[in-house]
Amino acid sequence: EEVSRLLALKAKLGGDPPAATQKFTLKTPKGTRDYAPQQMTLRQGVLDKIVQVFKRHGGEAIDTPVFELKEVLMGKYGEDSKLIYDLKDQGGEILSMRYDLTVPLARYLAMNKISSIKRYHIAKVYRRDNPAMTRGRYREFYQCDFDIAGSYDPMLADAECVKIVSEVLDTLDIGDYVIKLNHRQLLDGMFEACGVPVDKFRTICSAVDKLDKSPWADVRKEMIEEKGLDDATADRIGEYVRLNGGSQLVEQLLADPKLKVVPNALQGLQGMQLLLKYCSLFGLDQRVSFDLSLARGLDYYTGVIYECVLKADPTSSSPVKLQNGSADAAVDAEQGTVGSVAGGGRYDNLVGMFDPRGKAVPCVGVSIGVERIFSVLEAKYAASGLKLRTNDVEVYVASAHKGLHEQRLRIINQLWDQGIKAEHSFKLNPKLLVQLQHCEEHQIPLAVVLGDAELSQGVVKLREVSTRQEATVPLADLATEIRKRLSSSA
Template sequence: TSPKAAGDKKSSKKSKKQESQFLLKTPKGTKDWSDKDMVIRDAIFGSLSSLFKRHGAVTIDTPVFELREILTGKYGEDSKLIYNLEDQGGELTSLRYDLTVPFARFVASNSIASIKRYHIAKVYRRDQPAMTKGRMREFYQCDFDIAGNYDTMVPDSEILSLLCEGLSGLGIKDFKVKLNHRKILDGIFEACGVKEEYVRKISSAVDKLDKSPWEAVKKEMVEEKGQTEEVADKIGEFVKLNGTIREVLALLKSNEILAGNASAQKGIEEMTVLADYIDAFGIADRISFDLSLARGLDYYNGLIYEAVTAASAPPKNANELKEKAQKETKEVEDASEYVGVGSIAAGGRYDNLVGMFSNGKSIPCVGVSFGVERIFSIIKARAAKELEKVSSSHTQVYVMAFGGGEGWNGFLSERMAVTNELWKAGINSEYLFKTKANIRKQFDAAEKSGAQVAVILGKEEYPAGQIRIKLLGQGEDSDEGELVKVEELVDAVKTKLSSLNRDGLDEINRLIRGL
């Protein structure tokens, strides 16, 4: 993520005329969600909520803005991406940047000793948007965190299991979970000769290895971050290592440089414990112990991880596309063309964050955040075709009146009363908002609504106590439906609907699961 907040300045210089053209848009980096996109996103939320509940979590909701001091000093270089609220004569506040810091504040202010919580909510970052890749300024995070004092790597491994279960449940088949340990990484830096005050900076440099080649990262270490070539080269030997946990552990355990480093040995010990739990959960084939994974945020201090897919990587000619885009427009509004989706879920252990809010009385925490908009963009690309047949409303029944000629009033009040009966029975129903509606228009509206069953009040039939039920979407030559007694309507409709076994939600869930 490359911060370009300063670039916004240009847009405020636009002429009045241009501004009025933009009146009807949403702010930069935000969008409206509607129609099928909304249905898919809701289904993703539903799938993840069920997952989180399955693991025993409760949910919380914190305010969208926090006292500014709460967020200060938690995000390192990225702090400049925080949205501030105007000082309107009250407390200074800012929009939340993630859900982790508000969670730590919540745990500290309520003196909570242990909790499994999930939180699905929007966060805000004044970053360069890449809208079609799901990189926005307002976006949802779906977080699951475990706070509490527990045995080594036990909650951590449950989070990894949940991460794999969550992505599989969303039909994402080709993901890998990259894993590393901050204690090992910091130990490597120390053992290679990096002084303590440079450790986080060198970690930030390593974090760029998923976008930049080693030569560029090495250059940054030597030219900008005060390391000798020799130190950088030693680090280079380590960060190219990856493989299964046991493979990489074998290399690390036999490594002489790390032998005397307490931090690295502690990390190695913890990873050894983790390897067994990974096996117990049956997810070893998803995991890659990757020493180049560093993660940007300052507050991680143990296991860190990141799930990636093929869509995570930027296109091969990203730099070319980026230069082209920058030449063509003075301000890049949307970087979608030349960035990848990035990691689709990530997290780690942060044992000291709660302590920053409670005079050092810390509660160990570990968690994962699903990037739901990024996952959405993958699912949408995969299921574009199948989505055409999904209805965005949940209407089951359309109530119509058939009639005409002398004295025909359109049965509006009657349609209202019948629909009301269906609503009371929990059946999703609609009717046309016209006093007199012709048959064609009612069928068109029914089709648009996605209803599967028509309930028809005939000019002669209804006053005689009878009502017609007809299947919709069966083609023109379908049957005339069946006549039932008015007082048996609700039961008859229920029977008809259950025989169809086809509701919007199941369709969309099959779709997001990739079945």
């Protein structure tokens, strides 16, 4: 009876038996991924470099919750609102996952009555994107945002955002890129000049936004068949959105008889002129392109808009291969680009939408889309055949024979207490060969080898893993000697 009681107890305590384990497929939610140590090392490297650029421009970090009151997000994203993740109503507030970091920033500024800040925010955002349409885009992904809030003279902050994007792309060294620039006021003025009814500006703007993925013929069809534009109006838009260039294009459009009579178009063009001048002072002439097909999907932009795209590598036969067999690369190949890695713009009215008295705080900012950058770097790394170290262990403490685990614990403890990164086997009596193989596999530079003969004389062997050279070191000098070797090999 005692036996059966213990068996029952064992069954109770020992977890469910195999038969009771889960029947569902073991996976992460659709559109999400885990980051393994190798990927985390790459990712952390990218994020560190981005933070360095943000700090170089005086950015301060903030953080906000991963979800917001649903009301905060409502009415901010136009057609994209359907992509917002909602939380279940479990009693209490109705919440949604953040869709970007811009609306939470605006809520933060309004709530705390902050009228000027240069802030950066690196965090994950959530979009229930239709997988049939996205290919290689995630539903959970990092954004790295830098925004400048405050009432300033035109285009100075806007130009600094362009500079920041170029510094990020330069420091990441992932190939040639172009930063496309346009202006929402110019787009609106252009729509007006082409004869688009005012109430269709936003929806036609969304259609133009698709030009980075779809050919003009498809976008034209959407404008006419879905959005009710007449053929002639669509064709007039078609004439403009194929244009891109630099200050010369601005001059040309300032002289355009249809545009120059529309105040919005005129103001947008004057803004572009100033922005291009400042970009030129920042040495960015070869990096920027004024592009009338750039529209950006989101409702809240009111001025300058940006988008940075990687150009296909002309020296390789195919564009940089993205993970998960992304088809974006193929689609974009005809334009010679592998897709957008940063975007942003000016949104002068968003903070005011949260202020009880509608007090506006002008803002401009950029968002670096790092997932695609990770993908490019992962592919580069995989192609290089190099193995990335995923931990920083400096020394491995090994036993030469049995019965040394207490000595090992004492010695590794001294190393930790002196700030040295050290590990050892969690076996009491591991084989020396296994321990040394572990060092070689994990590229640990040094190994301390303990043996009774040496310990009785107060010394240990210090082994350089790559050369297999060993030296005898007094225990008392061990940490100092390790540091010396590490700094000389670094």
